[in-house]
Amino acid sequence: MTRKRAGATAAARWAQCAAKLAAALPAERLHPAVRAWAEASPRRQTWAVAFSGGADSLCLLLLLWAHWPERRTRLRALHFNHRLRGAASRRDEAFCRQVCAALGVKLAVGRWPGVHRGASEAEARAARHAFFAQKAPSALWLGHQQDDIAESVFMRLARGSGTAGLAAPRPVQVMPRGRVHVRPLLPLRKAEVVTALRRSGATWREDASNAGRDFFRNRVRRDVLPAWVKAAERDALAGAARSRDLLEEDDAALEAWLAEVRPLAADRSLDLRRLAGKPRALVRRALHGWLLAQPGPIRISRQAFDALLQDVISGRATRHSMGRNHFAVMGKGRLRLAPARKKARGFHARSN
Numbered sequence: 001m002t003r004k005r006a007g008a009t010a011a012a013r014w015a016q017c018a019a020k021l022a023a024a025l026p027a028e029r030l031h032p033a034v035r036a037w038a039e040a041s042p043r044r045q046t047w048a049v050a051f052s053g054g055a056d057s058l059c060l061l062l063l064l065w066a067h068w069p070e071r072r073t074r075l076r077a078l079h080f081n082h083r084l085r086g087a088a089s090r091r092d093e094a095f096c097r098q099v100c101a102a103l104g105v106k107l108a109v110g111r112w113p114g115v116h117r118g119a120s121e122a123e124a125r126a127a128r129h130a131f132f133a134q135k136a137p138s139a140l141w142l143g144h145q146q147d148d149i150a151e152s153v154f155m156r157l158a159r160g161s162g163t164a165g166l167a168a169p170r171p172v173q174v175m176p177r178g179r180v181h182v183r184p185l186l187p188l189r190k191a192e193v194v195t196a197l198r199r200s201g202a203t204w205r206e207d208a209s210n211a212g213r214d215f216f217r218n219r220v221r222r223d224v225l226p227a228w229v230k231a232a233e234r235d236a237l238a239g240a241a242r243s244r245d246l247l248e249e250d251d252a253a254l255e256a257w258l259a260e261v262r263p264l265a266a267d268r269s270l271d272l273r274r275l276a277g278k279p280r281a282l283v284r285r286a287l288h289g290w291l292l293a294q295p296g297p298i299r300i301s302r303q304a305f306d307a308l309l310q311d312v313i314s315g316r317a318t319r320h321s322m323g324r325n326h327f328a329v330m331g332k333g334r335l336r337l338a339p340a341r342k343k344a345r346g347f348h349a350r351s352n
Contacts, residue, residue, distance in 0.1 A: 022066035048136030056143035
């Protein structure tokens with residue numbers, strides 16, 4: 001068989017897989033917030049798809065190709081080769097190239113330079129998303145599905161997340177500099193995705209490291225979720241997805257309330273008088289916003305943050321050490337960040 005004929009055969013096969021998959025998973029099954037966003041997005045906007053070659057990302061790519069044919073010329077696939085699994089990683093990349101060539105989708109490949117044996121899950125994710133941010137300045141589509149919601153809930157509960165953290169992964173998430181992350185598969189269980197792909201005749205890549213116990217998410221997926229679903233004796237995954245939706249609503253309500261209170265001044269100080277008598281949750285959020293608004297990253301421990309929060313609520317004049325270079329200074333109804341060399345007089349000082 002000539003290369004040209006082989007290419008035409010592959011194109012026909014993958015187009016057929018996409019059509020069958022779209023029939024099994026019509027657009028109405030995708031998250032409504034994502035559908036609304038997609039219909040409102042500019043026609044010339046490039047849609048980038050994070051494409052690992054696994055079941056979830058393959059399902060996403062095929063559904064976008066099938067459900068939005070008018071967008072195919074503006075569709076881009078992004079594959080990041082972590083180079084952590086030797087030949088298997090190279091085969092993942094080759095598979096992604098074959099699928100994209102068959103569909104006529106442009107593919108950008110990034111590779112993690114250097115040797116990263118024993119890299120943590122967070123390090124690998126940071127490297128991957130740095131590549132995505134470079135190649136997808138406008139919109140990035142991600143293949144998270146309903147099982148990922150439950151996994152994220154357990155992981156974030158372990159580190160004490162609030163509503164903003166527990167509302168992840170969000171169907172439409174506005175990132176810094178205006179980039180948008182969209183996740184249309186959140187209403188679908190992993191089992192539904194796999195079943196639909198098999199019936200469509202599609203093949204995909206399996207990452208053997210997902211079956212290991214090295215990463216926290218893998219341990220939650222293998223050990224926690226099955227036991228939890230069995231103990232619940234109900235559709236626990238759907239319950240977790242609904243809780244995520246409700247938490248996102250609550251988080252949006254707190255953000256809207258904070259926007260009405262407007263405690264952050266143009267000079268980056270926090271007007272404590274505007275927060276007087278407000279619920280602790282709103283003051284906490286305002287304090288987080290104040291920290292993020294400061295020039296340069298300000299990193300403090302959770303205990304230091306809670307101590308600062310308590311003094312902000314009490315409104316007393318004080319100052320807190322914010323690392324080696326700054327103090328948080330409260331006085332005259334304001335919270336300000338001051339260089340460490342400037343010592344405020346008459347204030348009670350805390351060292352955190």
